[in-house]
Amino acid sequence: MKKIIELNDIKRYFQVGEETVHALRGVSFSIEEGEFVTIMGTSGSGKSTLLNTLGCVDTPTSGEYLLDGISVRSMSKNERAVLRNRKIGFVFQSYNLLAKTTAIENVELPLMYNASVNSIERKKRAIEALEAVGLGDRLMHKSNQMSGGQMQRVAIARALVNNPAVILADEATGNLDTRTSFDILVLFQQLHKEGRTIIFVTHNPEIAQYSSRNIVLRDGQVKEDKINSSIHSAAATLAALPMPQEL
Numbered sequence: 001m002k003k004i005i006e007l008n009d010i011k012r013y014f015q016v017g018e019e020t021v022h023a024l025r026g027v028s029f030s031i032e033e034g035e036f037v038t039i040m041g042t043s044g045s046g047k048s049t050l051l052n053t054l055g056c057v058d059t060p061t062s063g064e065y066l067l068d069g070i071s072v073r074s075m076s077k078n079e080r081a082v083l084r085n086r087k088i089g090f091v092f093q094s095y096n097l098l099a100k101t102t103a104i105e106n107v108e109l110p111l112m113y114n115a116s117v118n119s120i121e122r123k124k125r126a127i128e129a130l131e132a133v134g135l136g137d138r139l140m141h142k143s144n145q146m147s148g149g150q151m152q153r154v155a156i157a158r159a160l161v162n163n164p165a166v167i168l169a170d171e172a173t174g175n176l177d178t179r180t181s182f183d184i185l186v187l188f189q190q191l192h193k194e195g196r197t198i199i200f201v202t203h204n205p206e207i208a209q210y211s212s213r214n215i216v217l218r219d220g221q222v223k224e225d226k227i228n229s230s231i232h233s234a235a236a237t238l239a240a241l242p243m244p245q246e247l
């Protein structure tokens with residue numbers, strides 16, 4: 001199997017006045033193509049700092065990070081931005097869509113930075129990505145004309161449109177009600193089945209049952225790292241949920 005992520009003794013310290021905050025204290029692990037990894041840990045354990053490192057948004061104080069075999073440390077800021085654009089799809093808790101902008105335009109955005117993709121191809125790919133997340137009938141809807149679950153689907157389509165090596169999600173179901181959370185989880189499981197590599201940060205221990213591996217952080221270190229040999233089906237859980245009117 002191909003290693004998509006390799007972290008070797010990653011440390012990230014923040015200097016705040018006199019005090020040094022040790023957000024990551026030596027994190028090492030690798031992730032292979034096609035894994036669906038949940039990352040858990042209490043507030044302040046370093047999850048977002050780790051995700052920012054993986055997403056090439058933040059540079060570690062020390063340690064080595066290889067993304068799809070490429071060493072990120074030696075790169076310039078510009079090179080990192082290009083790498084991020086090509087290799088990583090981000091999904092956030094608050095969707096981070098452009099307001100008053102159509103679903104298609106939001107999804108086209110990451111392709112704007114790719115000169116090899118012309119406007120016709122761009123639109124075609126955006127439509128395909130939106131169809132893949134079940135929003136083929138909402139192409140021209142603006143962000144403020146969609147539900148939370150639909151906005152998160154647009155965000156997932158945007159994350160997919162560049163065909164990234166890895167999808168990084170930070171609390172992607174954090175703003176959604178139970179039923180819609182499972183809807184989104186069904187979609188992530190579908191992407192996992194299709195061979196996508198997913199890293200999903202969450203506070204919710206239940207979500208780990210639907211992923212193939214769970215990493216738990218504590219005080220900036222890996223406390224637990226377990227393969228899940230009995231992955232639950234989000235679709236089955238969704239089907240068993242009481243209908244909204246029965247709640």
Ligand SMILES: Nc1ncnc2c1ncn2[C@@H]1O[C@H](COP(=O)(O)OP(=O)(O)OP(=O)(O)O)[C@@H](O)[C@H]1O
Nearest residue numbers: 014016021023041042043044045046047048049050
């Ligand atoms: N830019 C920064 N400057 C200083 N300290 C920071 C910075 N970013 C994070 N920290 C500190 O690093 C530690 C880890 O923060 P991080 O945001 O990674 O935690 P987290 O696990 O994502 O928490 P949460 O579950 O609340 O989102 C915390 O103690 C935090 O205060």
Ligand SMILES: [Mg+2]
Nearest residue numbers: 044047048049
């Ligand atoms: Mg966080």
